[in-house]
Amino acid sequence: MTTEFHAPDAIVDGVEIGEILDGQIPDGDPRTAWERRRLGYKLVNPANRRKFRVIVIGTGLAGAGAAAALGELGYDVHAFTYHDAPRRAHSVAAQGGINAARARKVDNDSVDRFVIDTVKGGDFRGREADAFRLGEESVRVIDHLAAIGAPFAREYGGQLATRSFGGVQVSRTYYTRGQTGQQLQIASAQALLRQVDAGTVTLRTRHEMLDLVVEDGRAQGVVVRNLLTGEISAHTAHAVVLATGGYGNVFYFSTLAKNSNASAAWRAVQRGALLASPSFIQFHPTALPVSSRWQSKTILMSESLRNDGRIWVPAKADDTRAPGDIPEDERDYYLERKYPAFGNLTPRDVASRNAHEQIQAGRGVGPLKNSVYLDFRDAIKRVGKKKIAERYGNLFEMYTHATGEDPYTEPMRIAPGAHFTMGGLWSDYDQMTSVPGLFVGGEAGWGYHGANRLGANSLLSACVDGWFTLPYSVPSYLAPLLGTSRLADDAPVVTEAVDRAEARVAKLLAIQGEHGPTYFHRELGDILYEGCGVVRTKESLTTAIEKIRALSARFWTELRVLGDDDRLNQELEKAGRVADYLELAELMCIDALDREESCGAHFRAEHEADGEALRDDNLWAFVSAWGVPGDGRFVRHAEPLNFDAVPLTRRNYK
Amino acid sequence: MRLTLEVWRQTDPADAGRFETHVVDDATPEMSVVELLDRLNESIVEDGREPVAFESDCREGICGACGVTVDDRPHGPQSNTPSCHQRLSSWKDGETVRIEPLRSGAYPVVRDLVVDRSALDRIVRAGGHVAIQAGTAPDADTTAVDHALAEMALDFAACIGCGACVAACPNGAAHLFVGSKLQHLASLPGGKEERGKRARAMIAEMEQDFGPCSSFGECADVCPAGIPLAAIAVVNRERMRVVLRGKNN
Ligand SMILES: Cc1cc2nc3c(=O)[nH]c(=O)nc-3n(C[C@H](O)[C@H](O)[C@H](O)COP(=O)(O)OP(=O)(O)OC[C@H]3O[C@@H](n4cnc5c(N)ncnc54)[C@H](O)[C@@H]3O)c2cc1C
Ligand code: SF4
Ligand code: FES
Secondary structure: OOOOOOOOOOOOOOEEEEEEOOOOOOOOOHHHHHHHHHHHOOOOOHHHHOOOEEEEEOOOHHHHHHHHHHHHHOOEEEEEOOOOOHHHOHHHHOOOOEEOOOOOOOOOOOHHHHHHHHHHHOOOOOOHHHHHHHHHHHHHHHHHHHHOOOOOOEOOOOOEOEEOOOOOOOOOEEOOOOOHHHHHHHHHHHHHHHHHHHOOEEEEOOEEEEEEEEEOOEEEEEEEEEOOOOOEEEEEOOEEEEOOOOOHHHHOOEOOOOOOOOHHHHHHHHOOOOEEOOOOEEEEEEEOOOOOOOOOOOOEOOHHHHHOOEEEEEOOOOOOOOHHHOOHHHEEOHHHHHOOOOHHHOOHHHHHHHHHHHHHHHHOEOOOOOEEEEEOHHHHHHHOHHHHHHHHHHHHHHHHHHHOOOOOOOOEEEEEEEEEEOOEEOOOOOOEOOOOOEEEOHHHOOOOOOOOOOOOOHHHHHHHHHHHOHHHHHHHHHHHHOOOOOOOOOOHHHHHHHHHHHHHHHHHHHOOOOEOHHHHHHHHHHHHHHHOOOOEOHHHHHHHHHHHHHHHHHHHHHEOOOOOOOOOOHHHHHHHHHHHHHHHHHHHHHHHHHOOOOEOOEOEOOOEEOOEEOOOHHHHOEEEEEEOOOOOOEEEEEEEOOOOOOOOOOOOOO | OOEEEEEEEOOOOOOOOEEEEEEEOOOOOOOEHHHHHHHHHHHHHHOOOOOOOOOOOOOOOOOOOOOEEEOOEEOOOOOOOOHHHOEHHHOOOOOEEEEEEOOOOOOOEEEOOEEOOHHHHHHHHHHOOOOOOOOOOOOOOOOOOOHHHHHHHHHHHOOOOOOHHHHHOOOOEOHHHHHHHHHHHHOOHHHHHHHHHHHHHHHHHHHHHOEOOOOOOHHHHHOOOOOOOHHHHHHHHHHHHHHHHOOOO
16 A cells, blocks of 8 residues: 555645545455455345345446346345336447456466456556456356346357457457347346346336435435426435446537436535546547537447558648548558557557547548548458458448448548546445445446546446445445334435425426527537547636536526426436536546546646657556535545556557 | 428327427438437427427437337338438438327327337346346356357347337237247246246236237338347247146246
């Protein structure tokens, strides 16, 4: 442990230095930490388990896993989701695969190597001990999910098939066609429904969490709104798990499902939880660019396209010629030029940053000059159209569907799109937040991915948290509470929370301004892409903060939400989410402005060497976990990061 | 392009509902049906009226949340394509698009284009799962699964739960949905032990809300996941199998 840790001074207005946080990481060798911790956990007698009520918010991979596993153990689980069915959680959309350090092949994989890849991939801003747990439990995740119904791809000999993914040199990614997330999610949702059938889990669909109830310093319940009837009610429990997913949609255009949002996590922050690294966002380099006013999202195109597609822009700015009319010597294949070793296959953050740089310099292409070409002309010449169709046919079709353009004759256009949030609710090694009794799992949390998530590691983290971490750590928290009754439904703190949620709904409906919530969401997205996007500067962030504050003020005077609060009202749902995004966005910019270094996806233009991210391990080898007391202050708490197994190094892709 | 929209409006389950006509004159061929609804809603909101309620989430054809009837066909004119991927290039400038909820006795209308498809989940809850507890599964590599079998399981596992098959069926049958799940789980080692029990439970629950199958085949034609029509025969095969064997596996 670092004994003399000093957090750098705050230079951003409103930022105060908070405490040094203890991640409760077991002392000693991180390789055996999880085993030792499990041994130390307290147990609950099977007969006593049903006396404990646990609320789980979210039924994605993390939430469905946690709820089903705790239900199987015999706890009284109450699960909530705003979806109409658990199967629809955003996890369903993941395509590529799930990593596991099963190390069956002789390609020299191991849990240690998994940890090295994960920690390095995250640019040394994640927790090493958590990465070990992730690797260790990954073995059981595959076994379990295969057993409960995920038909993983198989080799001809009947063994599990694997493939390689970006950022690693071994083959540890398990998959089911391009539908890995779907199959894991459906298997998990079925397991959850099995527990509903068995009576151990009470599932409430179409219920959105609006607030967290904290009493005696412990999380003891939630306030939810029934989306069909508008009824707002409180539910109390001995512990609460938030598995509510990532907040990439704060950018409006993102690869996430339209309904994914930040509200549950943000409400927890308002009740005292801390938000770790809120500005660490992964931008995917091969998202579809925004081409028209009514496009609703930036669909993800598979990373695999970069194996054969060549990325380029016109060499001179504001070139409006059709791509076919631009001669070879007037094109800039900038990735091949700058990174001869990796070429078009540089990691996500590097590819995104370089595309951004070209677009900023006026060399972007397409009607809005906001994209770069991904060109298959040479590949088609080399191997023939048939081969390319075999490799990417369905992706080309999807592209044509979305854009009306034919990538066989015209280069594709791609652009960086907000994709994954490495940041999230700060929790200790046991996945417990700074509010005792409030646990977190999946993308809503923070620990594993540091400043840049490795492809196929996030389905894994959601599954490990849900199935193989929370079912150990939550009971250990509950054990000493045996005999303690649940908070009464009419306790003053509960009715206050209900009143607060009702008042907020009424306030949103009462503004009666001129713009719907989507209008503000779009504006916010533009501000964030510009100010807190792929590349950040002191100036861009300062401007973004001013603009967000102004937009926020406008929101609360110019918003218009039509309809009532006593039946399905999707505008009202959106309005509540956008209100939270506005507050979260400000904190994201403050975090990015505060962190005077570049690491992974957090690229501050002031901190670079030869165009590459320049980490400052002397000052910033810690996680910023933000407290937002609500009085205009932002308190930066810090958890120092120590690396015992993976020596600090700089990444290099030249 | 300019399109006339006839959209179903219904305030709540008790309301009788009616079509409302709107014109969108800045639609583009690459927009999807749900983006057309976004566009429509933005102008409805500008006019100070309540937008049309409809469901969608991933907008990538995988979550199964979208699902409306377009010109009398679940999801829309293109076969095997979910609403969020139905492009406006299917219509010509000046044409009319009629959008209404998925229609089935098993799907009560919640509001406008939103229906309640929870009857599908009730079937899964009744038996569409595998009774293996977390941590107790055998090593997935020691139980070999034939490559072709795994691929076949995936063909059937691909169902996105949109419910269009039921809406397309003149009988309101859910056989494509149920058969896909039965076949998927029966093909995998983990699911084999409860094969008979599962079939009994799921089919009994299915018959509570959904109609019988007369092999019209409309379901497979609209199914965005391309579930093979063979799934409907699976239901009867599994039903017979459990009756004849009288065992749980
Ligand atoms: C297009 C795309 C492709 C991806 N591909 C991969 C991949 O190949 N490999 C990989 O490892 N990762 C991938 N990821 C990332 C990965 O899919 C996610 O990180 C992961 O699925 C998140 O799971 P989760 O359980 O944390 O959250 P989610 O699946 O997002 O679930 C969140 C749940 O919380 C509920 N919820 C949220 N807020 C509330 C509230 N206030 N009240 C009630 N319920 C609420 C929702 O209804 C939902 O049930 C991809 C991501 C995207 C966007
Ligand atoms: S079988 Fe096809 S149409 Fe029916 S619910 Fe599944 S995906 Fe939808
Ligand atoms: S919105 Fe998810 S399938 Fe159409």
